[in-house]
Amino acid sequence: MTKDSATRPIRIALPNKGRLSERALRLFEQAGLKPASLASRALMADLGDNFQAIFVRAADIPEYVADGAAALGVTGSDLVLESGRDVTELLDLGFGRCRLAVATKEESGVTRASDLPSGTRVATSFPRIARNYFESIGVEIKIAPMSGAVEIAPHLGIADVIVDLVSTGSTLRMNGLCEIETVLESSARLVASPSALADSTVRTAIDELSTALDSVLQAEEKRYLMANVPKARLDEVRAVIPGLSGPTIVEVLDSGEWVAAHAVVDADRVYQTIGTLKALGAEGILVTRIERLMP
Numbered sequence: 001m002t003k004d005s006a007t008r009p010i011r012i013a014l015p016n017k018g019r020l021s022e023r024a025l026r027l028f029e030q031a032g033l034k035p036a037s038l039a040s041r042a043l044m045a046d047l048g049d050n051f052q053a054i055f056v057r058a059a060d061i062p063e064y065v066a067d068g069a070a071a072l073g074v075t076g077s078d079l080v081l082e083s084g085r086d087v088t089e090l091l092d093l094g095f096g097r098c099r100l101a102v103a104t105k106e107e108s109g110v111t112r113a114s115d116l117p118s119g120t121r122v123a124t125s126f127p128r129i130a131r132n133y134f135e136s137i138g139v140e141i142k143i144a145p146m147s148g149a150v151e152i153a154p155h156l157g158i159a160d161v162i163v164d165l166v167s168t169g170s171t172l173r174m175n176g177l178c179e180i181e182t183v184l185e186s187s188a189r190l191v192a193s194p195s196a197l198a199d200s201t202v203r204t205a206i207d208e209l210s211t212a213l214d215s216v217l218q219a220e221e222k223r224y225l226m227a228n229v230p231k232a233r234l235d236e237v238r239a240v241i242p243g244l245s246g247p248t249i250v251e252v253l254d255s256g257e258w259v260a261a262h263a264v265v266d267a268d269r270v271y272q273t274i275g276t277l278k279a280l281g282a283e284g285i286l287v288t289r290i291e292r293l294m295p
Helices: 003-007 018-030 058-066 077-083 127-136 150-156 170-174 200-220 231-240 267-279
Strands: 010-015 044-046 051-056 072-076 088-092 098-105 120-124 141-145 161-166 177-186 188-192 222-230 248-251 258-266 283-289
Touching: 010 018, 010 058, 010 200, 018 058, 018 072, 018 188, 018 200, 051 058, 058 072, 058 077, 058 188, 072 077, 077 088, 077 127, 077 177, 077 188, 088 200, 098 150, 120 127, 120 150, 127 141, 127 161, 127 177, 150 161, 161 177, 170 177, 188 200, 200 222, 222 231, 222 267, 231 258, 231 267, 258 267, 267 283
Parallel strands: 010 051, 010 072, 120 141, 120 161
Antiparallel strands: 044 051, 072 188, 088 188, 098 161, 098 177, 222 258, 222 283, 248 258
């Protein structure tokens, strides 16, 4: 343990704007790390006693983390891969999902990236990923680097094809483009500096933070369900709400025919679960959100 690591807050690089920023701040707040005071253009904010947030461009976060300016960072996995920097991925945070795709003009007639002719010009904000991808499928290309509005490149004659982030595909369709291949799937990740992980004191704090964030993510997909159920149908109830390791069954005071069943259930199946329980005679069904879940 170094003296600095024992006294200096652990820095976390967070996106300074956009949806990634909003979702990251919400996640950290749910995990108990709410910024002490956050102005609209703040560059830093305390996150409790041990952590300090610094707000930078999402594309720059791999650099900050790899260089040790921040011990941790939250950014897209596409940006991590494009940077080529040495960082350690700790968690897939699940939000900011999109894909990096190859797209061309609808009238081109090309349906596979491997059918593109040698020398095809490709406009993209991800030159490293695009170059590596086309090398992997044996197509020689010329990169036309762009920093924004990549979808207009084919119509301006800058490039024949684009490699760009796609969420719903509506922007491509609006610009007369069609997606022909997916290069990679991306989402927000929690990444760490190898040098920070090598410090035992910092590593302990990072592990605790990672566990806290993961417990929030696990809870988002689950609900806590309670219901009074007929004791005679308990075996059927167990099949409906198996929970994490079986439902918790509690005797109902002054009732020999009923028991209370408590279980964690999948959020996306709550509607069906309630319907099935009611068909089995369940009463007093209550469903609540879970703040954190550590299986």
